[in-house]
Amino acid sequence: MTDALESPLSLIGWRGILAAVPADPPGLRMARVIAQHRAGYELHDGDHAFNAQPAPRFIKPGIDPSERPAVGDFVLVTSAKPPLIERILPRRSELARAAAGERHQRQLIATNIDTVMVICGLDGDFNPSRIERYLMLVEGSGARAVIVLTKADTSDEVETTIEELRKRVPANTPIHAINAKSADSIAPLLAYFGPGSSTVLVGSSGVGKSTLTNSLLGESRQATNSVRETDSRGRHTTTYRALIQLPSGGCLIDTPGMREIKLTGEETLSGDQFGDIEELAQTCRFGDCSHLSEPGCSVRAALEDGRLDNERWHNYLKLRDELASAADSLEAQLRRKGESRVLTKALGKRLDEKYGSH
Numbered sequence: 001m002t003d004a005l006e007s008p009l010s011l012i013g014w015r016g017i018l019a020a021v022p023a024d025p026p027g028l029r030m031a032r033v034i035a036q037h038r039a040g041y042e043l044h045d046g047d048h049a050f051n052a053q054p055a056p057r058f059i060k061p062g063i064d065p066s067e068r069p070a071v072g073d074f075v076l077v078t079s080a081k082p083p084l085i086e087r088i089l090p091r092r093s094e095l096a097r098a099a100a101g102e103r104h105q106r107q108l109i110a111t112n113i114d115t116v117m118v119i120c121g122l123d124g125d126f127n128p129s130r131i132e133r134y135l136m137l138v139e140g141s142g143a144r145a146v147i148v149l150t151k152a153d154t155s156d157e158v159e160t161t162i163e164e165l166r167k168r169v170p171a172n173t174p175i176h177a178i179n180a181k182s183a184d185s186i187a188p189l190l191a192y193f194g195p196g197s198s199t200v201l202v203g204s205s206g207v208g209k210s211t212l213t214n215s216l217l218g219e220s221r222q223a224t225n226s227v228r229e230t231d232s233r234g235r236h237t238t239t240y241r242a243l244i245q246l247p248s249g250g251c252l253i254d255t256p257g258m259r260e261i262k263l264t265g266e267e268t269l270s271g272d273q274f275g276d277i278e279e280l281a282q283t284c285r286f287g288d289c290s291h292l293s294e295p296g297c298s299v300r301a302a303l304e305d306g307r308l309d310n311e312r313w314h315n316y317l318k319l320r321d322e323l324a325s326a327a328d329s330l331e332a333q334l335r336r337k338g339e340s341r342v343l344t345k346a347l348g349k350r351l352d353e354k355y356g357s358h
């Protein structure tokens, strides 16, 4: 049995047993998706990078985008020229959000990752409510969240900012404040990038995702660009997600800055992030307490004596409403899909009857 350590695939984050990979149909080989472009996919087999196309069933209209190959996926490809991606191996984690726009669609940011670094600048970008929103996406992904605050070299209030943020995020979520441009300053992050690990960097444009990537690489491979002075906003310099091998043996996925972080409807409020608030609200005297002015309201009491952070409470209410409506859209979509599948089946049967099945 060939195990991961002997295989070049371990260099691109593969930790499984090769013999366990289905070789059906035979002749397929394994690789990892390292980038997705309009014209196709870029894969890496641990030895070298090559281009590939998705098998036709992945580009059929109507297929859910999360069923298509995504950056981070381990896939099986044919030996055709260009190679075709035939299969996506089961994912050990999936970071997803809802795509921007009216139509509800689950969009994958990265798969098979161990760590999601939620990056936020200690400049005008700093926004704890946005960090909480990211943490909700990470919570059900199968990966752990680490908060990285960049531009620590430009702020006089690093310690107090971390203290404030501590009140907003679960105690087991690490928070690091760094200067992404300095190799010394980013040293505490190296522990996350050991051999076999996969990490994705997420955050607004201009927070320093590519700067951090370059510092970890020890060279300027990813383009970076200054932020607007007035509001610290970036210029959307990185335009596609790219998986990069680091000298430390880990893999890193640099991503374009996100404009919108929409919930998919699959997140939960009862996990580490907001579970304590949900429990607290259940101890109010009235079962239908609106937490506004009723007597015996545990939420108001906690807000008044400072046990519950006011902004955190308001962000919780906002995310709760959003989650409810995202969950509704998701359900409606699944129902529609269910029906359309039935319709296709019924139509298929009619065609079979007419032309005979094949």
Ligand SMILES: Nc1nc2c(ncn2[C@@H]2O[C@H](COP(=O)(O)OP(=O)(O)OP(=O)(O)O)[C@@H](O)[C@H]2O)c(=O)[nH]1
Pocket (backbone or CB within 6 Å): 150, 151, 152, 153, 154, 178, 179, 180, 181, 204, 205, 206, 207, 208, 209, 210, 211, 212, 223, 224, 225, 226, 227, 234, 235, 236, 237, 238, 239, 255, 256, 257, 258
């Ligand atoms: N002083 C300081 N500047 C930083 C730090 N991190 C990033 N920068 C600067 O911030 C600007 C934006 O950095 P990028 O790495 O391009 O940001 P990004 O997150 O990759 O942005 P997009 O690709 O647009 O999503 C650049 O001018 C960096 O030099 C930091 O820790 N300290």
Ligand SMILES: [Mg+2]
Pocket (backbone or CB within 6 Å): 209, 210, 211, 222, 223, 224, 237, 238, 255, 256, 257
């Ligand atoms: Mg970038």
Ligand SMILES: [Zn+2]
Pocket (backbone or CB within 6 Å): 281, 284, 289, 290, 291, 292, 294, 296, 297, 298, 299, 300
């Ligand atoms: Zn109440």
